[in-house]
Amino acid sequence: MFIKEELEKFQKDRPKSKELWQKALEVLPGGISHNIRTFGLHLIGGFPVFIKSSKGAQLKDVDDNEYIDCWNGHFAMILGHNPPEVQKVIKEYLVEGWHFGTNTEYQVKLASTIVKDNLGIEKIRFCVSGTEATMYASRLARAFTKRRLIAKAKLGWHGANDTLSYDIGSIVSGEASPGLLKAEQAGVLTFQINDESTFDLIKENSENLAAIILEPVLGGGGGFPVKIEFLKRLKEDAERYGILLIFDEIITGYRFTDSLFQNKVGVIPDLTTMGKIIGGGMPIGAVGGRKDIIDQSSPGVANQVLIGGGTFSGYPLSMIAGLKTLEILKNSHQDYNRINQEGDSLLNNLNRFFKEIKSQLIAIGYKSMVMIHALSKWIEQPSMRDISLFKDRKREALLQLALFNRNISGLHGLGSISMAHTHENILRIQEVVEEIAQPVSQSKIG
Numbered sequence: 001m002f003i004k005e006e007l008e009k010f011q012k013d014r015p016k017s018k019e020l021w022q023k024a025l026e027v028l029p030g031g032i033s034h035n036i037r038t039f040g041l042h043l044i045g046g047f048p049v050f051i052k053s054s055k056g057a058q059l060k061d062v063d064d065n066e067y068i069d070c071w072n073g074h075f076a077m078i079l080g081h082n083p084p085e086v087q088k089v090i091k092e093y094l095v096e097g098w099h100f101g102t103n104t105e106y107q108v109k110l111a112s113t114i115v116k117d118n119l120g121i122e123k124i125r126f127c128v129s130g131t132e133a134t135m136y137a138s139r140l141a142r143a144f145t146k147r148r149l150i151a152k153a154k155l156g157w158h159g160a161n162d163t164l165s166y167d168i169g170s171i172v173s174g175e176a177s178p179g180l181l182k183a184e185q186a187g188v189l190t191f192q193i194n195d196e197s198t199f200d201l202i203k204e205n206s207e208n209l210a211a212i213i214l215e216p217v218l219g220g221g222g223g224f225p226v227k228i229e230f231l232k233r234l235k236e237d238a239e240r241y242g243i244l245l246i247f248d249e250i251i252t253g254y255r256f257t258d259s260l261f262q263n264k265v266g267v268i269p270d271l272t273t274m275g276k277i278i279g280g281g282m283p284i285g286a287v288g289g290r291k292d293i294i295d296q297s298s299p300g301v302a303n304q305v306l307i308g309g310g311t312f313s314g315y316p317l318s319m320i321a322g323l324k325t326l327e328i329l330k331n332s333h334q335d336y337n338r339i340n341q342e343g344d345s346l347l348n349n350l351n352r353f354f355k356e357i358k359s360q361l362i363a364i365g366y367k368s369m370v371m372i373h374a375l376s377k378w379i380e381q382p383s384m385r386d387i388s389l390f391k392d393r394k395r396e397a398l399l400q401l402a403l404f405n406r407n408i409s410g411l412h413g414l415g416s417i418s419m420a421h422t423h424e425n426i427l428r429i430q431e432v433v434e435e436i437a438q439p440v441s442q443s444k445i446g
């Protein structure tokens with residue numbers, strides 16, 4: 001009943017999105033240009049909304065529905081949508097042209113800012129996406145160590161490159177996509193975060209391991225924080241065996257503080273991949289770290305490691321938007337504290353409520369990253385493995401749909417809190433999730 005009513009309301013309020021979706025299905029596989037942008041809604045007979053504008057914490061769709069947005073452009077929009085200061089510099093620059101295919105001062109400035117902010121970044125190379133950055137980091141590591149294997153975290157999402165797209169969907173069955181080599185052929189091992197077995201795996205393969213790559217908080221994998229102790233032990237093992245440690249900070253960089261997360265946890269890896277926030281909402285990726293490793297990519301060296309091309313690498317508007325964003329973030333300590341605290345309380349309050357009503361929902365995250373998983377049964381304290389094993393994608397889609405119906409947009413349940421969210425916004429999000437938790441949990445979904 002709940003699902004039927006929710007679907008009817010969703011469709012009634014969104015005729016233009018529905019029409020666009022039908023057209024999209026004819027020309028785009030699955031109707032989208034990024035797999036997760038169906039928001040799972042197609043699984044239960046819904047369709048994604050089409051957005052036409054944004055401002056602050058708000059998105060507006062083509063049917064003029066407004067949403068408090070928690071997806072924040074795949075975690076990139078930490079200042080909220082369309083921040084006026086960033087919009088201003090983009091507009092000002094646009095009149096000069098926007099793509100020269102050569103060097104600009106802004107690329108030097110953004111690189112210098114990131115190097116200055118972060119002890120572990122001695123040099124940096126810009127590209128256009130995080131997918132490229134993690135591929136290049138792995139290549140640099142293989143070239144530097146002259147070893148074959150890369151160990152990556154199960155569920156870790158590093159973009160859809162051929163190098164690292166293994167064990168991305170489920171820690172239970174880690175089948176690679178058709179078209180990719182099997183993990184052994186591709187030289188990829190996968191490990192479980194926060195688990196002792198990882199250190200055995202590293203030891204057993206120590207002579208052939210070029211790199212260990214992981215996000216300090218698994219983002220696309222569902223918001224699971226990696227314990228600091230685990231990160232420290234990875235660093236120790238990496239040093240012991242001559243393996244390079246790579247942190248993928250494409251989400252966590254500049255998310256919790258005005259620099260990379262590694263500075264806060266006190267574990268400095270050999271290489272770091274960056275993206276999202278550092279481009280201020282424009283396309284960006286970057287790989288940075290130890291000079292001796294990164295310098296392998298310099299055109300001046302013998303046996304140069306190939307990084308790019310990249311027609312759009314160091315894209316001027318990304319450099320400009322990124323610089324302005326980082327400048328604003330430098331003066332945003334109070335806002336960082338505020339959104340980190342809002343995230344902590346939202347996570348705790350939701351989980352307290354879910355437990356009280358024995359809901360099949362669970363909130364997972366770290367500070368301003370807050371996600372909600374839906375399971376196929378109630379488990380008192382589900383582990384990461386339980387969450388993966390009992391994940392109920394249709395129930396998650398129903399959660400997402402019910403949120404849209406109440407003017408909240410999010411992905412992975414919610415996503416993240418931006419500096420544009422007010423305390424009232426967060427209270428409203430909590431109120432809505434609590435309102436729908438029971439029916440979402442109890443609905444029979446075919």
Ligand SMILES: Cc1ncc(COP(=O)(O)O)c(C=O)c1O
Nearest residue numbers: 129130131157158159219250251
């Ligand atoms: C941690 C992480 N690494 C890499 C990527 C890939 O970045 P992009 O989508 O810019 O290719 C993402 C994207 O979501 C990510 O979250």
